[in-house]
Amino acid sequence: MxxxxxxxxxxxxxxxxxxxxxxxxxxxxxxxxxxxxxxxxxxxxxxxxxxxxxxxxxxxxxxxxxxxxxxxxxxxxxxxxxxxxxxxxxxxxxxxxxxxxxxxxxxxxxxxxxxxxxxxxxxxxxTHFVTAYLKAEEILKQGILGDIWTVRTLVAGSEVLRIKNPNLWHGKAPYGGVILDSAVHNFYLFKWLFGGVRDVLGFASRIVPEGEMEDNGLIFGHLANGAEYQLNVSCTMEIPWTERVEIYGSKGGMIIDQLADPVVKYYLGSNDIDGTVVEDVPFDPLGWKFNSMIAEVRDFVTAVIEDSPPRVDPADALYALKAAEAVAQSIEQKQAVNL
Ligand SMILES: NC(=O)c1ccc[n+]([C@@H]2O[C@H](COP(=O)([O-])OP(=O)(O)OC[C@H]3O[C@@H](n4cnc5c(N)ncnc54)[C@H](O)[C@@H]3O)[C@@H](O)[C@H]2O)c1
The missing domain is CATH 3.40.50.720 (NAD(P)-binding Rossmann-like Domain)
Incomplete structure (x- = not known):
């Protein structure tokens, strides 16, 4: 030092x-x-x-x-x-x-x-430092939603200009397409909150012709507990970069949306029209990424100084990569792949 x-x-x-x-x-x-x-x-x-x-x-x-x-x-x-x-x-x-x-x-x-x-x-x-997901973890641990039956996620925004730029790496082989770039966030989330996934069935498309890799991906499968999931990633959606996660269980459903205000809300049953706003999750679409990154580097510095484990175990990031690799295999073989 x-x-x-x-x-x-x-x-x-x-x-x-x-x-x-x-x-x-x-x-x-x-x-x-x-x-x-x-x-x-x-x-x-x-x-x-x-x-x-x-x-x-x-x-x-x-x-x-x-x-x-x-x-x-x-x-x-x-x-x-x-x-x-x-x-x-x-x-x-x-x-x-x-x-x-x-x-x-x-x-x-x-x-x-x-x-x-x-x-x-x-x-x-x-992902492991995003306030909305940390709140979701608390709600899931409290069992407020009951047994989890269905999860849907979206990571979307636009990289169209960067893909079209021949001098930039985005969307070009061998750097990988949107599945390697963005689906790893959700597979990491699935490992953290739900213990991972059992299988993947992937579909991919390339909308921007200048790109060499997929710029849209749609993945289906089952979580570790057997719940169904749908994972959608896109870098051709002309909206601010956003993440959305919907979690539905036997007692209720929760919607987390980076671009919505309130950001996190859950509903308990079909008559619960008003739902419950989850407090202390500020509407801050830009801060979602920026603040979570600040927290993540602070966590790593603390881990080095205190000789303690960082919050993100690289084994879980490896898990997310393996899931993305299984998606690539699934797309190639046109069939589901077990993890
Ligand atoms: N966690 C997240 O949500 C998040 C968001 C954006 C980007 N990222 C990741 O951050 C990384 C960089 O992405 P970016 O969008 O900032 O890319 P970028 O193209 O804006 O920046 C990359 C920089 O690396 C430099 N560079 C390239 N090769 C180098 C080398 N060999 N040695 C030194 N410098 C080199 C480039 O000149 C450029 O300045 C990627 O892994 C990306 O996936 C993560």
Missing amino acids: TEQKLGLGIIGLGGIAFAHEAGYFEMGEVCRIVAMCDIREEEAVSRAAMYDAKAYTRYQDLLADPAVDVVDIIVPHEFHYEIAKAALEKGKHVLVEKPITVKSEQAEELIALANQKGLKFSVAEN
Whole structure:
């Protein structure tokens, strides 16, 4: 550690890195951004200047910097494995954005390497820090909805312009399509709240011709308890990025909607027209992502400092990746795949 503070190195300075930076900035008493890396030199230099940090254009040089204790990897999917592996080999703690890697064998290797080296390794799966989902967890634990029978989810927004841009990675092989990008959030949620899924039956389509991968995905199956689920992901919906989850049980149903006010409401039976608003979930469509990311990086820094487990177990992010791989297999074979 430098100056008794944890030294942070950030690799990949695209849009979403700002939320991670905000989380570290809030923890300024215990950690400091000491190094920033991006292949776009101008961006690396200007962003590093904001924190009086060193700027790098090669991640290998950032990893060689002894002031860096923790590496945060926020680059396109294809590079997660290579950079995380190199960082762990250099003895750095690693937080990597989702999906953990693009292939499950790579993720298994990283988890084993981190364990062997005694390093903290986690995935920036912000889902586990979204206030609405934490409230949903409480309601489910209280049994207010009864036995869960049906779950429907939607993750949607638009990446059409980025897919059409030949210089960007979105929607291009080998970075993966919307199922790898977005369905992992919901499979992680299913593992956390419902113990996972039994099977997947996937359908995919490509609406934007410039894309090389699917930009819409529809997945059906059963949760661990036998309940039915439907999972819909899309990056061609011209609305603000949003998440919606509907959970229906033997006593009632709950609707969580990032763009609705109130955000979380449940209904107990067909006569319960008014329903119950779940308090303390502010309507804040932009803060949904931003604040949960701040909470997630704070959790990781705390885990490193206190030598405690981070909230996101990389094994659960691996589970989400395996589910996405099973969906790809299901689409190819045109049949359901058991997990
Ligand atoms: N948790 C979430 O909800 C969420 C939301 C958005 C993005 N993400 C994830 O964050 C990651 C980045 O996504 P983004 O939208 O910020 O992408 P982006 O394209 O905006 O940013 C990626 C940055 O990485 C840089 N880069 C690419 N290759 C590099 C390399 N080898 N070394 C150093 N820098 C490199 C690029 O120049 C760019 O600045 C992805 O894994 C994505 O899935 C997660």
